[in-house]
Amino acid sequence: MEKNGEYKVRSGYDMQHASRNSPSLQSMDSSHIIKPEVWKFIWSSLTLPKVKHFLWRVCTNSLPTMKNLFSKRIAPSPMCPFCLLYEESIEHLLLQCSWTAGVWFRLPISYKVDPALITTFDDWFYGVCGLLKQNSRAWEILSCWVSFALWNIWKEMCTFLYEHRDPNAWGVIESVKYVVAEFSGITDHPPQVGVEEKCKMKDGPDMWSAPLGLNIKINCDGAWDAYSNLARIGVIARNSSGAVINGCAKSCYSSSALHAEAFAVKEGLILAKSMNATTMCIELDYEQLYNAVVKNSSQISWSIYPLLVDIKRLKIGLLSCMWSLVKRFRNAAGKWLARQAKKGMYLGDWINHPPLSLQHVLRLDGLPAPPLDLDSYICFVVLFCLDVQFCCFSLCSFLLCLIKENF
Incomplete structure (x- = not known):
């Protein structure tokens, strides 16, 4: 109806059009x-x-x-x-x-x-x-x-x-x-806004610090190979006493180092959800990613925005999620896992029985590590001696064959 109470086709059309396009x-x-x-x-x-x-x-x-x-x-x-x-x-x-x-x-x-x-x-x-x-x-x-x-x-x-x-x-x-x-007007590769560099902080503790109370601290790190576009990520979770309680090491395809770091953070949140953790702290050493997640900075490669969507959705289910930007050597445990994945190493039950190299990293963090196993040292020495003996035998065999061919 019009204001004067009369009905017109125009008023009926306008009402129907407004309801459909509201x-x-x-x-x-x-x-x-x-x-x-x-x-x-x-x-x-x-x-x-x-x-x-x-x-x-x-x-x-x-x-x-x-x-x-x-x-x-x-x-x-x-x-x-x-x-x-x-x-x-x-x-x-x-x-x-x-x-x-x-x-x-x-x-x-x-x-x-x-x-x-x-x-x-x-x-x-x-x-x-x-x-x-x-x-x-x-x-x-x-x-x-x-x-x-x-x-x-x-x-x-x-x-x-x-x-x-x-x-x-x-x-x-x-x-x-x-x-x-x-x-x-862009090239085949997505533009990188800013420079992808690892964070270099001038302040803060020199060693990894344990979370307070019943909190869980998760360290995330990624390693990226520009030739194969393969990324290896490492995630390690520790409790307030510094004990390793969970973690993962995975490989995936990635387009940049920043992309690999974002994958690592996403896996860290997935790990926290699987542990039913409600209060936790995530440490990473990539300043650009930290600014994008915590400060909602737009000065970052837009190629990781779909990953940022997943990260922010995963944060919703956590009661409290703190973020910390740390020096690279404070993230050594996560970096160790990423390097093992890059080498294709079989880690076995590394959480309950950490290898010697991981025990060394945990000790450098200034926290108690599992006691060093004497049997592991003996086994390592025996295998090393066998490898040396085999190399010497192979070298002697090669030299004998070479002498026979020449003389």
């Missing part, structure tokens, strides 16, 4: 409300208009996925035609499918999809794009990567379904890199 526009699930910021992220992203329209259709659940087609009795099954394990929803198609997750991880942003942390697509999109200040240069580049990655994944899955051609992950990656380079 900020609380709902998805197919009537209980879910999309945040207004999501639409702002979509329409201001650095991408093509058709890709913006595609993102709008994704958020409103308007794509012809198998789940949607099955609900309308068009498709015979709601299952994903590629993995055949789960229903092909929007989230599964663009993020959670095993093939799709592999594409995200192989992109230069090296985003590792965690299906457990993804509820709806719009919440995921808001979490990724909401980390940076909107319309900043870093935000534009990140939105460019995300939008074109989603668009090319969708096109490739359609090609697989309708042209019966196996999806080409590397073809998708190269297409995304080419388009992003054209739109954002």
Whole structure:
């Protein structure tokens, strides 16, 4: 109705249009409300208009996925035609499918999809794009990567379904890199904002200090190989008495040293959750990562923002999580684990029976280490002598063969 009480077609149209395009526009699930910021992220992203329209259709659940087609009795099954394990929803198609997750991880942003942390697509999109200040240069580049990655994944899955051609992950990656380079003016590798350097602190204690009370302190460190893009991470947890209570050493692919350090911090939080820890302290020696996690600094490579999303989500379940930036030698235990993973060493039950080299690190931290095992020393000496004897025998055999050939 108009203000004077008369009904006009224009007033009815305006009311219906306002209800459909209100900020609380709902998805197919009537209980879910999309945040207004999501639409702002979509329409201001650095991408093509058709890709913006595609993102709008994704958020409103308007794509012809198998789940949607099955609900309308068009498709015979709601299952994903590629993995055949789960229903092909929007989230599964663009993020959670095993093939799709592999594409995200192989992109230069090296985003590792965690299906457990993804509820709806719009919440995921808001979490990724909401980390940076909107319309900043870093935000534009990140939105460019995300939008074109989603668009090319969708096109490739359609090609697989309708042209019966196996999806080409590397073809998708190269297409995304080419388009992003054209739109954002960057090279094939993500730009690094600032210099990636290990922290060099001038103050603070010279030795590792135990946490107070019932707290747990976790040291995280990562080692990255630029030639193979392999990262080795080490995480070690100790209690208030300095005793080692848990830890892990893993290998993964990474795009930079900063990326490896972020992986280590994420694994540290996962380890804390597995231990049901509520109060803890995490120590790291990478200043840029510390500023990004604790101070929400934007002066950092945007390639780790998806990892920062995971780190901040994992922090939510902890009652109290303190962060500490320390010198490199105060993080020696975590660095020891990362180096063992880099060497491919088998650590066995290193928590209850730490090797001699780890015992040495723990003693340098100024805290009691497990008693040195005399049998281990004897075994080490015997093996060393056998190795020397074998080397001498091999050298003599080689010299005899050489003499016989010449004479």
